[in-house]
Amino acid sequence: MKLKLTIALLWLLHLLPFRVMQWIAIPLGSLLFFVVSGRRKVGLTNLRLCFPEWTENQRRSVLRQHFIQMTSTLLGYSILLHGSKNRLRRLIHIEDFENFTVVQDRPIIMLVPHFLGLDFGGMGFIMDHQGSSMYAEQRGVFHEISLKIRSRYNNPQLIKRSAGIRSIVRTLKSKLPFYYLPDQDMGPQQSIFAPFFGIPTATLPMLGKLAEMTDAAVVPVITTIAKGHVVSRYYPAWENFPSGDMLADTTRMNQFIEDIAREHPSQYYWLHRRFKTRPEGEASFY
Template sequence: MSRLAIGLIWLLHFLPLPLLAALGRGFGLLLYPFARWRRHVVQTNLRLCFPELDEPARRRLARRHFALLGRSLFERGLLWWASAARLKEIVPIEGLEHLRRAQDEGRAVILLAPHFLGLDMAGTRITLEIDAVSIYSRQRNKVFDRWLYHGRSRFGDQLLLSRSDGVRSTVKAMKSGRPFYYLPDLDYGRRESIFVPFFGIPAATISALPRLARLADAAVLPCVARLQPRGGCVLQIGAPWENFPGGDVEGDVARMNTWLEGVIRTMPEQYYWVHRRFKTRPRGEPKFY
């Protein structure tokens, strides 16, 4: 079954981008009524994060999210098999000068890339510009794992570390000139996490960003992938954060979450709501899911 799915994704990547995007949206909408557990996770997240919306509005938002989730699955074949020229065409980069300036100044760089649905597309696109370091989590399905790894490493000389490789290997890679494509916003449990507000709710959040920035003396550049209506996405790289890290780790992590909230509100349907972001609760608090 996995190989059949890979074969279908391969066939689809030959389609014109607007048609591929439309088919992907349709597939996502077909998933919506059947993916009961993931739909529950999405609806719970939206209820917690957008209490100002009524239930019909949250359902509409959830459906838009599933449509774009399906699109991101169908467009994944482009990351695995499309040419470099085509990827550059469908994923333009805004703000690349911020990255180039930091590199010219000899700074280590952290590209702060939250979990928006265009994340992998943006990640593959940036490898056409730089040799980066990133964290890769092996997938249980060996067939999909092979192709996911291929998509993230097919261009240039990319360094994919596991979470067990630790901070030292990441800092060493950054100091050698590799920007770190860093995904900071999943719930990895209590270990190495602190509870800081995310949409006003205490959320277990990894505190590594300020520690890595301090250890590597790295500039932190926000890196946001925005899916476009007719397919593809725009990768937006912002200017380095000023006065980061500060003197307080909790305050630095809260600043990251506050920034992320602001970006999510500009495109709420594109955040990765199928993840149980509030899975880990402070001791004594009830579970949400």
């Protein structure tokens, strides 16, 4: 019942233009910035670690903008769920897609860090192409809505995180592009410490492993929020990757994500405890 009611409410919401949703997100996101104190604290801690040269007012301003843009994307999920293909194409502007097509004779790992527009970028791709991605089991209505959005077109292969790397390898070897979200702290067991904003950061070294095991090209895809639309940009496939050096490959990935986060500082997902796992003997940042 709760799922049906949520879907109905999202249908009503999707009738609004995305630009209007962005206006609504200004007061609503600003309110969330003040009300959701736990996540605000995490976000400010991350920004202090990554941008020590900023003033505290600069960090708070960027994080408030982050809450506003995150709210606009959450409202925009109504369009992802109910919008027509024509409307989705007007909403999602795809740039430099030739960087994907030039390597499409190979397996492709689409490297998709946690920027706010990532689900819009996924929709922009899956509307017209087959693909695969991984998801984590979660509770609640949002999980069901997210799966419905991801499954709207072209019957994508959605792999549970618990299925492990073998399922991904099989998918890539079948030439199904893999939409890979790499940058969360998954704990110490399978991670290595690679620098991110100059901080040793627990990072899964899976990107290099997958590329090596499947001869896959790595094509980064970054989707950012603009006025009235989103922009999904495809970057050139990485050359000389993997290098055979696990730490070097993981560091290269983190450096790329850092570079884009510096370009769009309010749009990287700062509310995750990215630096939760610390080297032995080091105190928690949180």
